[in-house]
């Protein structure tokens with residue numbers, strides 16, 4: 001008999017970034033990270049374990065996938081088979097509501113939704129920590145898309161204790177992420193490869209060493225709803241990660257001219273009293289974080305910057321869920 005489950009998970013944006021692993025295979029990170037889930041930036045995934053299938057299969061937005069993407073999904077399914085004792089192969093059908101490969105971590109929502117759907121279809125009722133761990137092995141940032149709202153991924157030292165937990169609900173703070181799309185093309189160097197280059201930068205050591213202080217400042221700023229403190233620490237952390245990227249061998253330079261234009265504009269707007277800060281992942285797009293009453297203003301201003309192709313808006317999102 002076949003067994004099916006469908007799950008939905010949100011993407012997330014990190015205010016303190018994950019960059020570099022101590023254990024690549026298990027995705028044990030060198031530093032902790034903090035993020036906010038993004039409502040309406042979703043992956044919806046259906047997993048069907050079926051005794052009649054001869055191999056695992058994957059479709060992404062209706063397109064059958066082979067090669068690396070399928071291999072990554074297969075590895076996660078195999079982990080679920082080992083945990084559950086189930087032997088059947090699975091058909092995985094996944095849809096995203098946002099562009100892939102452009103620095104909006106689609107792998108986060110993808111592996112969070114896959115972990116929940118696959119473990120449920122396999123008859124496992126995993127608690128949140130175990131789900132977050134499982135998702136982490138598929139994509140590090142996916143560990144943070146399992147719990148709700150504002151989330152911290154604790155570094156941990158083993159597979160057992162490296163997982164994410166929520167420290168504030170989505171309703172805690174009316175933040176919004178205005179994502180300025182500079183390019184929706186697939187990035188040249190994905191984050192998985194990028195993480196392996198992090199130790200080649202002489203700046204990575206000091207970034208990692210000072211991460212616990214930034215985590216503390218960031219967590220406290222969120223808990224106290226202190227926008228100014230969050231803006232300062234999140235821009236610093238994003239700049240530090242990009243400094244590491246730019247100084248690794250080979251160097252990773254994700255910014256486009258429009259990326260830098262937005263960074264300057266955001267700092268100017270904040271100087272003039274509009275709550276806004278930027279944070280950038282492994283791509284040219286810029287996440288401009290503001291408070292919900294200022295979304296229209298920020299969105300309008302971003303659209304006027306040459307090179308901005310579109311602006312997507314997301315508010316804090318809930319946990320990964322069975323649908």
Ligand code: DP6
Pocket residue numbers: 013014016017018019027033105107108138139140141142191192193195280281282
């Ligand atoms: C820059 O989680 O995408 O977005 O574990 O190889 O899938 P893998 O990497 P991934 O890395 C995310 C890197 C980042 C920062 C962050 O989200 O913390």
